[in-house]
Amino acid sequence: MVHSRRMLVLRAVIEDYIRSQEPVGSSALAHHHDLGVSSATIRNDMAALEDEGYLVQPHTSAGRIPTEHGYRYFVDRLSTLVPLTQAQRRGITRFLGGSVSLQDTLQRGARILADITGQVAVISSPSLSKSTLRHVELVPLSDSRLLAVVITDTGGVAQHTLTMPEPCTQSDLDDFCSLINADCTGLRLFTAAQRIRTLALDTLSSPRRRLAGALADALTSMADDEQTSDLYMAGTSQLAHQRTIGDLAPLFDALEEQVVLMRLMSTLGEDQGGVGVAIGSETHNPGLIHASVVSSGYGRSPETADETGTDTETGSERQAKGEHADPVAFVGSIGPTHMDYGATMTAVRTVARYLTGLLAQDEDDDGH
Template sequence: MLDDRKLAVLRAIVEDHVSTNEPVGSKALVDRHNLGVSSATIRNDMAVLEDEGYITQPHTSAGRVPTDKGYRLFVDRLSTIKPLSSAERRAIETFLGGAYDLDDVVGRTVRLLAQLTRQVAVVQYPSLSRSTVRHVELVPVAENRLLLVVITNTGRVEQRVIDAHGVTAEESIGRLRTLLNTCLDGCGLGDVAHAVANLPDQLPANERPLAAGVLSVLLETLVDKADEKIVFGGAANLAHMDFSQGLREVLEALEEQVVLMRLLGEAGDSSTVTVRIGTENPDAGFRSTSVVAADYGVGDITLARLGVLGPTRMDYPSTMGAVRAVARYVGQILAGS
């Protein structure tokens, strides 16, 4: 365990390196920080920090830079996450509040996170498996064709064109529509199959083939589908970042949805911002990056995750504050949708 003074020295090294992108020497620490000890004492502390693996010397006669282990201790010992200013909070609320559907919410969130943090923003769509049905619509669109529309409580809209099985009368279509909404309003998507199991028995025999066709598509869409979709933005910010490994590896990893899912990690405590630093990331393409992520949801229900990716030399307090604030606002927007 490091004592308070060595922790203060480490904190100062991290802050200076993030600010200047240069190795940090003992003289610079004395000049910039009120550590209350001599340069010689700071050099001794830096030697201990280096022996313990928290900092390293990139070149002979150079100062020191934090290692992944040093950044991890810095993040773990953060006493506060830097809050956004009132102007920034108003801007977030106004920008996200103007969204008109779920796709727009996600798109705006990606752009907002990338602008706030100057990093790559990554946002997961609300998972269907954690959603409930708000409304089901059946709309005739062509001869012997219906459009099935399912709207979830998160504002997600799923649409499929299906065979009407010869049933085109508005009365029959309306009867099926009413039964579907009666059975499914507020139903969790994992419970849909059970909720509609006896629905065809409530219809005349000649309308049951239509019901069977609609239910088959409905279950395929909402229950059997592996729908975890992730979008990212702000890739242009990578051009201004420094990575210990090639930029190409990072860009290639960003293109893989499965990799991005692992990158964001598992949903957990919605009040917690998680940070993965360098080698803590599961994919080799992101071993020179840090990922700051948080859950978002409606009430106590976690729907998905969002976050940002950047170099390990990151302003962690500000980035964590921005990710946490945006996650909260996205949850509020979805709760009111």
């Protein structure tokens, strides 16, 4: 455990290094921060922090810079996040409010997040596997083929062709869809598939049982599809201006590995309402060894923040109150390890909350 005064010194070093990207010396800390001790004492504290692995001295007689361990300690103890300015919040609302579709909103969200942070912004579309069933419709294509049209709570539309051994009348299809929509609306696709199979065994006649089995298989296939979530990315051109982020080639390679990136950000963003941070080696990706990733989930989450988005309640605190809900997608930012963590975390969370509110509003507008 870092001594309380040394913790203040560590915080001051990180804040100054984030701002200047130059090694920080003890005399500069004594001049710019009210630490209440002499430059010599600060120098001793910095030497102790170096011994403990929180700081490193890149050159003899130079100042010190934070290590990955130092950044982790700093991020874990951020007591407050830097609030966005009123102009930034109005800009987000105005820019995203002009969207014409969910896809347009996600692309705009990535662009404005990249503009605010000066980093790479990544937003995933809602995953079918985490969405819930809003409505299902069966459309005849021929005597033996049906088109299952599935609409989810996040506004997603998926289609799947069903092959039937015998034709169904339109009346049968309408009755079957009414039964499924009445019994399965609000369930995740995999759960809905299980419910449909149970209905088939317990209550349905033989023709409808085969139809139920085909639809259940289709829903399971949709839920298992890893490619149902698209990534919207912006700000990659700004990486060229990050002189200290290291070799850009491995980083661009990491950004191309979308499945790996989605898995990382989804894991970080699972605690919806909170913000997850992976620093350097914590990403378990060689291409991100000199970068940090900040992510927050969005979707069916209780709205607990005020309109300024400045509350500091953690995801675990919300979960203790029964306010936790699994996110359906994530918002993320990727930048150098010397990023402004407080500002980035706030920006990511603000965009995530906007998207959560947008999906909830769409659901309310549809009468659910």
